[in-house]
Amino acid sequence: GPHAPVNVAEFHALAKAKLTPMVYGYFSSGADDQQTLQDNEEGFRRLRFRPRVLIDVSNADMMTEVLGVKISFPLVVAPTAMQRMAHPEGELATARAVAKAGTVMGLSSWSTTALEDVEAEAPGSPKWFQLYVYKDREVTKQLVMRAEAAGYKAIALTVDTPRLGRREADIKNQFNLPPHLTMGNFAMLKQANMENDGGSGLAAYVASLIDRSLSWKDIQWLKSITKMPILAKGVVTAEDAVLAVENGCAGIIVSNHGARQLDGVISTIDALEEVVNAVQGKVPVFVDSGVRRGTDIVKALALGAKACLIGRPVVWGLSVAGEQGITYVLDMLKKEFELAMSLCGCVKVSDINRSMVIRDAFAPYDVRRTLPPSKA
Amino acid sequence: GPHAPVNVAEFHALAKAKLTPMVYGYFSSGADDQQTLQDNEEGFRRLRFRPRVLIDVSNADMMTEVLGVKISFPLVVAPTAMQRMAHPEGELATARAVAKAGTVMGLSSWSTTALEDVEAEAPGSPKWFQLYVYKDREVTKQLVMRAEAAGYKAIALTVDTPRLGRREADIKNQFNLPPHLTMGNFAMLKQANMENDGGSGLAAYVASLIDRSLSWKDIQWLKSITKMPILAKGVVTAEDAVLAVENGCAGIIVSNHGARQLDGVISTIDALEEVVNAVQGKVPVFVDSGVRRGTDIVKALALGAKACLIGRPVVWGLSVAGEQGITYVLDMLKKEFELAMSLCGCVKVSDINRSMVIRDAFAPYDVRRTLPPSKA
């Protein structure tokens, strides 16, 4: 008979069966040939564990701290747009489930629920506001100020999206936000609506409204309008990691946007160590894109990440069973992580160290890539 | 027409056809995505032979010695649990076949036959008792003392199982020991029975009864209650190999538990040489997980193993034809090993040396991984 899903991949399959092709296409797809979509997951598989044994693991402690907030285990929920397409309760269901799980929720600028309503649904539990910078800087400023006023703990500034990636499913499906939904943070504003001219409606939206001129100096501007710490979401090189620190970012999220922006980009787990080495511990480094297992979290932490984020796994949980589905997914990953930690001989999160992983047998030298001398 | 199976893979297929899905699932599966299950076998394929020619191989001598006991060829039978699920005669059939084959039998703590009955079935032929340490140390102590009294030659202390790995087939099948069987070493004790609360019954059993706090100091305790030599089963790193030697282990079994504990762990054949180099000949090093061919045994010995162990191949033989099936499998592997030795130009086991194998053409440098400096 049928059984409850036992891993993220089974949630993915259930969600696919439930969603319309257009919505499933939007949630699942990566850019162009989806090479990076596959590589993000494969990158984790290229690492192998070197577990330690005969260590008393009877008191596993998964707690960690991100930006001064204690979370139940080193996994944060990434901001993903338009969650009401997955489930009528959308971001509200997510907020409740994430609060219950004791971790941080990332809320997208393109939430289908107003940020204040999301906060109100799970008041006080930690949230990060993901920011897309609009050409209309007044609109942008209002967003940031509202997030701060509502109690959001940080801004995750998305730096990899001056334009939207080519997601061919969306082009073919002429993807558009379904008419009964709006971009909830922009009530009454033109930024609330997507229109479609024959390709991806979202790509057209970004092209017309999002600011392609965004640059490092705008971090100064952002800091001038908010006291919230700023995370640079979408850095994958040492060069940019150094710039992020120099420009006052409070942390870095190594991300390739779930492979939705530039196909062929390095997988994030391959990029992570370069970034970690570059920041030299000055700010925490997070990583997302391709995390599907508790073991993936251990691998990322071994390479120096403070915590991981997940995007699609939460969307699949939400699609399948709303709040309960997300709770199930987060709980499953927490249990997987706890077991993986224990089987590696780690009692607490800080026990996870670089010696716990090597690259796989096809590339048996565990040294860092020799980077070409940067011209930047 | 049908023919007798000619290799381990064909025994596997026959066993699969014969067993119920629940039992087959338990015997065959690895943890999580079964990446390591595949990698254990692939690891052997990544090695290539450099055979020597024009050596008189008319007197092939396969004999070797493990812990002071002569065996007919360098293959030992690994402890595998609950063999009566494979065949009504279970561990008794195994004991007879292994004795006849002239090698060592590993008996699991979770045997479905009492250890004394197993010994009585093949009296005097060498056996190792695999030990899981129970929270109830008195129960554990009784087990060890009974094994010693019965004449077992060594304790194989399993060090990779403070908790049970996530075997998804068992979770889906709500795996449980069939009602007509019991854990034969625990008659009348609560440790004799598995109960099921909706997932893997065995995982629940381990969580409730096995001691997660087991650590290196417990080797001292074990040595205080038995004179049997202690093998650390489940070491895959140089660091732990050194600790095993320092803590008085008489040998090391490089094992990842047949890929059933931590998915993504290094394949044992890739880990072997690191361990061999670390122990510097002070104790013998054995290896299991993925051995399926006589050539695999030659490869392992070339990298420094004293002998290999096999788990599933014996289970498949037992499932297909009881004692006779195991005899067939062991005999086949012995013949394969003898042929492989001869075709490598080796007359006796000690002729097999490091120069006989290289890593494959995709990773043509035959040097050891550079390990990250251990923080431990």
Add this chain to the structure above:
Amino acid sequence: GPHAPVNVAEFHALAKAKLTPMVYGYFSSGADDQQTLQDNEEGFRRLRFRPRVLIDVSNADMMTEVLGVKISFPLVVAPTAMQRMAHPEGELATARAVAKAGTVMGLSSWSTTALEDVEAEAPGSPKWFQLYVYKDREVTKQLVMRAEAAGYKAIALTVDTPRLGRREADIKNQFNLPPHLTMGNFAMLKQANMENDGGSGLAAYVASLIDRSLSWKDIQWLKSITKMPILAKGVVTAEDAVLAVENGCAGIIVSNHGARQLDGVISTIDALEEVVNAVQGKVPVFVDSGVRRGTDIVKALALGAKACLIGRPVVWGLSVAGEQGITYVLDMLKKEFELAMSLCGCVKVSDINRSMVIRDAFAPYDVRRTLPPSKA
């Protein structure tokens, strides 16, 4: 419902469905086992991007210059033979589409339209004439002089075809130019017709008419009969790159003829950097064979190419919808390139540099091959 093709691969599929097997076989196939055909595309996938972020990309400028001519983006149309087999308008449709796209058209010696007619169809827009050197040097000389007189901007001298590669589809199909078509540059001459003796008609044509004795000294001869700059098309080694420069070539096209000549030859993207390093900036280096995406163009430029050429993608566009099909393909690749540039943080073509790509994670060392000492 059906949608417009969204990438080159979909154009390929549509063209395959439309063309006869003989014509499709000729256009699509590579030599022998088609290993290089696959490797040309895979070579690009082995590279990974290291994109830079937070750079103002609001004014993307894709313009570049090739041999003194400004083109709208760094993509040139490679010479491909016998285009009237793809579409009745053949090379005339190509000329119009390429002129409209603002780039250079390569015209094959084996055009099914006379070079003067092609020029007249899109007068003044830049064209390169691809030259095969015939045994009959007078015929060859006339060709070159006519091209110069008609206003062609350069000679692309094909150096990899002293004989035709073994394209097994053509052998099986006994490929021949359909009777209603002729080699348009050779009206009235015997060089205008292909005959078939049971294998590839084109292979027989080349064997009987093309000069196998062509060598570096013939560059001098060519320079003596024309003022047009000469590009060596088909160089894949540092050694030949140096010789090309020494013999006065104005540029190099790193090409393996779309994998149609020597199967097993290095993919061009793998050969590119060696050539770039060897020429030390003395002449521009172009690359073709396997370019299918805007991201491929960025990768090639990162490794030092001045521009890419495409062969089959244009043939597929022409086959599917004539001039309009080519316009669609070129426009799509231009948009893909612009997006890829922007997502890499590049504002103008010259911003694309070596630090933007690394080889993939299976070969993580980004160093150049150590070449064996050349005996030549």
Add this chain to the structure above:
Amino acid sequence: GPHAPVNVAEFHALAKAKLTPMVYGYFSSGADDQQTLQDNEEGFRRLRFRPRVLIDVSNADMMTEVLGVKISFPLVVAPTAMQRMAHPEGELATARAVAKAGTVMGLSSWSTTALEDVEAEAPGSPKWFQLYVYKDREVTKQLVMRAEAAGYKAIALTVDTPRLGRREADIKNQFNLPPHLTMGNFAMLKQANMENDGGSGLAAYVASLIDRSLSWKDIQWLKSITKMPILAKGVVTAEDAVLAVENGCAGIIVSNHGARQLDGVISTIDALEEVVNAVQGKVPVFVDSGVRRGTDIVKALALGAKACLIGRPVVWGLSVAGEQGITYVLDMLKKEFELAMSLCGCVKVSDINRSMVIRDAFAPYDVRRTLPPSKA
């Protein structure tokens, strides 16, 4: 409609369709899991050409010399047993076809035609006699003396077969020489017949009759009974290459017996360069196992081989169309080789040099394997 086969793979398919499963199984199969069978061919694909251009190739000269005999191109026919199973004319057809092709024929000890009859069928054309050393040294001596008397030019002493490899098809099929055939070199002797006891009849034959004690000192014995030069067939290591030279062998055939002996052995093209370097030009080095294309021959020569041998391709030709089939195969490979040479810019065989190939992009360092220090 159907077309003539255009490559060796198509001959293979036609032969498979024509032969009985038992005979096809014998001819085609490799040992155990047939990993090396696949790897032999893949080894060639892992090499990439670095062709040179603009070299006058109008006078391609494929001639070369092996052991003082001129041959039409650097390909020799390997000895393969029992050719009358493929075609009624068996070795006689082969002798005629090979003589016509102007190269050397290897004749197996296990020919189904007497060596004198084979010589008589193509008198004077060069042949090598492949020797298996029988326990009965008198029988062996007679064989060698008869070969010398008949005019054979060399002994190819097979050094990789003290016992027969495990070919599972033969075990399953209980392979035996069909009753109407005999081992033609042993008329009236017990060595003429194979009997079957339930597994591979040939394996039993070898076990009972072939001398497992054969060693380097027997080269002296051989040299004492014949003036023919002796080639060591089956060497794959530098160590044995040095011993072969020291013991007076006139040449080495790098071979793994077409992957029929030890599964997992290094592919011959990967072993070749090590052997070439070890012999330092003192004797010629040949290579077989996996050669299927003219390009493979160029690759082998680039790595230092004097010529290649082919086994199965000739068997497929013979099976499909007797003498004519072999002629077709040899002619096809000659044409492929000539074309490949020309496309590499080589005019004569000695132009093919080390710089013409590199290992593939997944292992881009073209350096030799670092061998472990030999203990032998």
